[in-house]
Amino acid sequence: MPEIPDLNVFSANLTKRLVGKSLTAIHILVSRKIKTTEADFDAALTGQVLTAVKRIGKQLFFEFGQNHLLGLHLMLYGSMHWYEGKNENKFTIVELLFSDGTGLAITDWQKSVMLTLDPVISPVPDAMQMPDGYLQSALKKSAKPIKTVLTDGKTVQGIGNAYVDEILYAAKISPFSKANKIPESNIEILSQAIRGVLTDAENHILFLFPDTITEKERDFLQVHRPKQTLTLNGEPILKAELDKRKTYYTGSQQLFE
Structure with a gap:
């Protein structure tokens, strides 16, 4: 499972490549752990500019214009892969396509990746941001x-x-x-x-x-x-x-x- 060190690096690299670009399409290929419909994701996020990618706990949060948040928990075996044109990655759960043609495939052979729309952020302190004492x-x-x-x-x-x-x-x-x-x-x-x-x-x-x-x-x-x-x-x-x-x-x- 990716943990804080991995996710911090992922967040920085996603930020460098994607922030400032708009989402042109989201395709959910496997909805086993995803409670929101593709239509709801599409209505909220398509056409919106990605403004930030942040990590809290073991999740990544993609912040879009008009105050929408896409939460991603990779669970045990989830992973992310860049693609252009056709996505050839096996076990793809979700495809995110951005305005410059960059695609992000989220895969998981165990089909346990969790994707959430506008999730509530837990108040429990992050390991890297615990108050003194x-x-x-x-x-x-x-x-x-x-x-x-x-x-x-x-x-x-x-x-x-x-x-x-x-x-x-x-x-x-x-x-x-x-x-x-x-x-x-x-x-x-x-x-x-x-x-x-x-x-x-x-x-x-x-x-x-x-x-x-x-x-x-x-x-x-x-x-x-x-x-x-x-x-x-x-x-x-x-x-x-x-x-x-x-x-x-x-x-x-x-x-x-």
Whole structure:
């Protein structure tokens, strides 16, 4: 699943290529997870100029003239691809065609991509925009494992299964630690790890794939390495399942319970 670092890069590259252009057509090929009709999308968006592409949490939001918003959640296997002329991408869910002839195909072999018209934005803070002291206060309210709290979207938006393992590894906190048992000093370290890990990953992706709008390799990750037995630092990787999520961590991460 694309997470914050990927989506920030995608947003920047979509902005560079599409902002200022008008949408000339939208075609929904698979409507399994799309509750709004193609006619409603068409009436609201066709002919409107794209003014911004932003990321909040795990979603991208395309802002169009006359205050319309197109929300996109790529889910686990969704991806985006440029095309010109005929779209040849397999498993296409939606096609967006812009005034300069640029096409954007959104694909998903699992057919789970979610597209919404004028969605309500969640008030839960984004992982990169949490107010000072927010996490310290929020974690006191939950006895659930810290990995669950960081990924369920109820306390913070945008952190997924891969980067939560990276964040907890950087903060040296076990994913099984009870959220309300973590000392405030360690929560401060955790807050810094959230911003640091996600920023470093975004910079890495930008360096290797500056123009990408499609998820690329994650070989640079330290501990969330499904095919490896050691971290990049040479520590043995421990593997477990937590809330039906595969979890990767090390023995050096402190357990608070």
